[in-house]
Amino acid sequence: MDNFSITFNSKYKGHIKDLIKYKISSFFSTILLSFVIFFTGIYVGYINYNRVINTITFIFGNVLMVIGVVFLLISPFVLIFINYNHSLKGEIRINFIFQDNKTNYSIYTNKDKKSFDESGVVTSLRRKKSFIILSNQKAKEYFIPINALNEFDKNKLINLYNEFNNLTKNK
Numbered sequence: 001m002d003n004f005s006i007t008f009n010s011k012y013k014g015h016i017k018d019l020i021k022y023k024i025s026s027f028f029s030t031i032l033l034s035f036v037i038f039f040t041g042i043y044v045g046y047i048n049y050n051r052v053i054n055t056i057t058f059i060f061g062n063v064l065m066v067i068g069v070v071f072l073l074i075s076p077f078v079l080i081f082i083n084y085n086h087s088l089k090g091e092i093r094i095n096f097i098f099q100d101n102k103t104n105y106s107i108y109t110n111k112d113k114k115s116f117d118e119s120g121v122v123t124s125l126r127r128k129k130s131f132i133i134l135s136n137q138k139a140k141e142y143f144i145p146i147n148a149l150n151e152f153d154k155n156k157l158i159n160l161y162n163e164f165n166n167l168t169k170n171k
Contacts, residue, residue, distance in 0.1 A: 004156050005095040010088055010109075012148030018130055019084070022143075027079040030071055038068025084143045087111060094134075094144065096122075096160060103164060105134065107142065125164045132161055 045053065045061015053061075085092070092109040106119035120136040127133075134142045146154055 003095070003097050004153075004160075005093055006144065006149055006153040006157055007091060007093045008145060008148040008153075009091055010085065012145055014130075014147055015145070018145060021130075022084055023079050023082055026082050027075055030075040030078045034068045034071035034075065036068075037071060038065050041065035041068055084141075086140070086142075088116065094142070103160070105136070122164070125161045127161055132157055 041061045041064025043061070044064060045058050088107070088109045088111055090110040092107065095106045095108075097104040097106070103122040104119065105122050106117065108115075108117045110116060120138065122134055123137050124135040125132055126135070130146055131143045132146060134144060136142075144157065146157070149157065
């Protein structure tokens with residue numbers, strides 16, 4: 001595949017709707033995770049169904065319950081403070097470079113009124129309804145809004161997504 005770049009504005013049409021969807025999804029995911037951890041703690045520490053609960057499992061169950069409550073208390077802050085694309089502003093350009101059977105990327109834009117550039121290796125590409133999510137080797141995620149791209153960039157990005165996922169399935 002040939003090297004290519006895509007460009008989009010961080011204030012594209014519909015970015016507020018996408019941000020609200022992302023925040024609400026993260027909020028409910030945090031709540032769901034808190035309930036799963038809390039009820040796992042109840043099961044591990046208190047439910048004696050064909051097993052013996054010793055002191056260590058009792059303490060571990062209580063720790064899990066506390067972690068579940070902490071996640072539940074954190075969930076409103078997730079709704080308020082979570083943001084995508086790490087506060088990148090303005091015109092965002094992402095270059096995709098293919099070398100040595102790896103897909104590399106580099107991002108150029110402004111962040112906090114300073115120029116920002118980052119490069120790395122693409123470890124995964126996931127597709128949501130209105131985004132393609134690029135993950136790098138440092139577990140950072142960048143959201144590329146499909147609706148903000150022109151047709152040429154959209155086709156190139158979707159082809160990259162399809163080829164990348166076909167290659168990772170074959171490995």
